Every structure is written in C-alpha cells, then in structure tokens.
Amino acid sequence: MPKKRLPEGRHSAPATSSVWRRILIGAVVLAVLTGVAGLLAYFTRTDAGGRAKEPEATASAAPSVPAKPSAGSGGSAPTPPTTSxxxxxxKAAAQALWSYDTRTLSQPEHLAGLQRWMTGEARYADWASVTKQIPDPVLWSRLRDNQQHITATVGEGHFPKVFKAALAADPGAITSAHVYAVTVSGRQSIAWAGAGGGAEARSLTLAVQCRPQQSCALAGVLPTVSP
Incomplete structure (x- = not known):
C-alpha cells in the first residue's frame, strides 16, 4: 500500500545574535502592516553618514562573490545564473529553493548548494530566512525514508507594489544596498515511494542584490509582502 505523503515543515534556524539584524528584520515585518516606509528600511541599509545617489543601470559583468559551501559538503542546487x-x-532562485531530492542528498548537502546563491556581503545576507524554507534535518530524514523528491515550475516574477511605491517615493535610496524585492509564483510537483504524488501552488518574495557591474545574488527571503 503506497505511503502517504508526510507533512512538510520548515527549518527553525537560531535567531541572529546581532542587534542590528533583529532591528532590520523587524522593520520588514512592520512593513507588511504599515506599507512603504517600513519596507524601504530593509532595502536601504546605509553606513553612518552615507547617502544614496541616483540609481545606476545594472549591467552584466563578473558575478559577485558568493558564500562558500562548508568543507566536505556537496550541493543539489543548480549553479546560480549570471544575470543583472x-x-x-x-525566478531561478525560487526554483532552486522549491526543488530538492531527499533520496540522493542530505539536508546539509542541499543547503551547501544553496549557499552558492547567497551574497558574499554579510551585512545584507539573511541565511536564516533561506534555511527556513527547507525541511529541518529530522523531517528531511523522514522524507528520505519515504523517498520524497520535489521539482518546481516557476510561473512569473515581479516587483511587489509596495516595493515599487517605495522606489517611486525615494528613487535613490536603493543605491546603497542594491537589494530588490522580487515576488515569484510557481508550482511544486511532489513524488514519493509507491508512485505517490501531488502538487501545490507556491509563492514567496525574495530579497535579491544586484550591484552594478556584478551578477545578482540572493540576500534572503522576506516575510509575506503584498503583491
């Protein structure tokens, strides 16, 4: 008799120790409730006394330096695309986050692959928000016993309205961090032992850093943001 699909979960990563990270993440959550002003705070992290200039057009060039996977780990995620x-x-990052195969790789190996997508700038990287999208090690083991594997089809991506409104209100603000909010929708196709399977719609908003003269990199996954 085919096994039933096990419920999916999310990895509960430890809270970030630094005070500024808590404040900034809190600002994003507040943005969901208060609109443009709070959301913009996440994308305009500036050094003391720094002020943004007018936006510069991004161009395809050398990729930014990603965080390196831990030694001895493999990685199931595909290579990040070179794009500005x-x-x-x-859209490519969402597909990487939504696709994994517990039959062939461990949870740490899968996360090692996803690390290659992250920005190398620790000031803007929120790795904890990314790991929360992946089943924790215990659940991953249970899914592996059930031979669960997931592939994803990405539909469309866009800048959410609140982010576009924030840019319209202060076009130069983004030029400090060059981090963009991108909402992506798609569908996961799930299969497990005994020819079992299913599908479900997915949507999430990513923080994507695209500096001029560099390829884009993943900064994190944002809380729910209005489309």
Whole structure:
C-alpha cells in the first residue's frame, strides 16, 4: 500500500545574535502592516553618514562573490545564473529553493548548494530566512525514508507594489544596498515511494542584490509582502 505523503515543515534556524539584524528584520515585518516606509528600511541599509545617489543601470559583468559551501559538503542546487536582472535571478532562485531530492542528498548537502546563491556581503545576507524554507534535518530524514523528491515550475516574477511605491517615493535610496524585492509564483510537483504524488501552488518574495557591474545574488527571503 503506497505511503502517504508526510507533512512538510520548515527549518527553525537560531535567531541572529546581532542587534542590528533583529532591528532590520523587524522593520520588514512592520512593513507588511504599515506599507512603504517600513519596507524601504530593509532595502536601504546605509553606513553612518552615507547617502544614496541616483540609481545606476545594472549591467552584466563578473558575478559577485558568493558564500562558500562548508568543507566536505556537496550541493543539489543548480549553479546560480549570471544575470543583472533581479526578476530573472529571483525566478531561478525560487526554483532552486522549491526543488530538492531527499533520496540522493542530505539536508546539509542541499543547503551547501544553496549557499552558492547567497551574497558574499554579510551585512545584507539573511541565511536564516533561506534555511527556513527547507525541511529541518529530522523531517528531511523522514522524507528520505519515504523517498520524497520535489521539482518546481516557476510561473512569473515581479516587483511587489509596495516595493515599487517605495522606489517611486525615494528613487535613490536603493543605491546603497542594491537589494530588490522580487515576488515569484510557481508550482511544486511532489513524488514519493509507491508512485505517490501531488502538487501545490507556491509563492514567496525574495530579497535579491544586484550591484552594478556584478551578477545578482540572493540576500534572503522576506516575510509575506503584498503583491
């Protein structure tokens, strides 16, 4: 008799120790409730006394330096694309986040692959928000016993309205961090032992960093943001 699909879960990563990270993440959550002003705070992290200039056009060039996977680990995620288009990168990153095969790789190996997508700038990287999208090690083991594997089809990506409104209100603000909000929708196809399977719609908003003269990189996964 085919096994039933086990419920999916999310990895509960430890809270970030630094005070500024808590404040900034809190600002994003507040943005969902208060609109443009709070959301913009996440994308305009500036050094003391720094002020943004007018936006510069991004161009395809050398990729940014990603965080390195831990030694001895493999990686199931595909290689990040070389692109200066935040929406194109966001769609590719969402597909990487939504696709995994517990039959062939461990949870740490899968996360090691995803690390290659992250920005190498620790100031803007929110790795904890990414790991929360992946089953924790215990659940991963249970899914592996059930031979669960998931593939994803990405539909469309766009800048959410609140982010576009924030840019319209202060076009130069983004030029400090060059981090864009990209909302992506798609569908996961799930299969497990005994010819079992299913599918479900997915949607999430990513923080994508695309500096001029560099390829885009993943900064994190944002809380729910209005489309």
């Amino acid at each position: 288009d935040p929406i194109a990168f966001g």
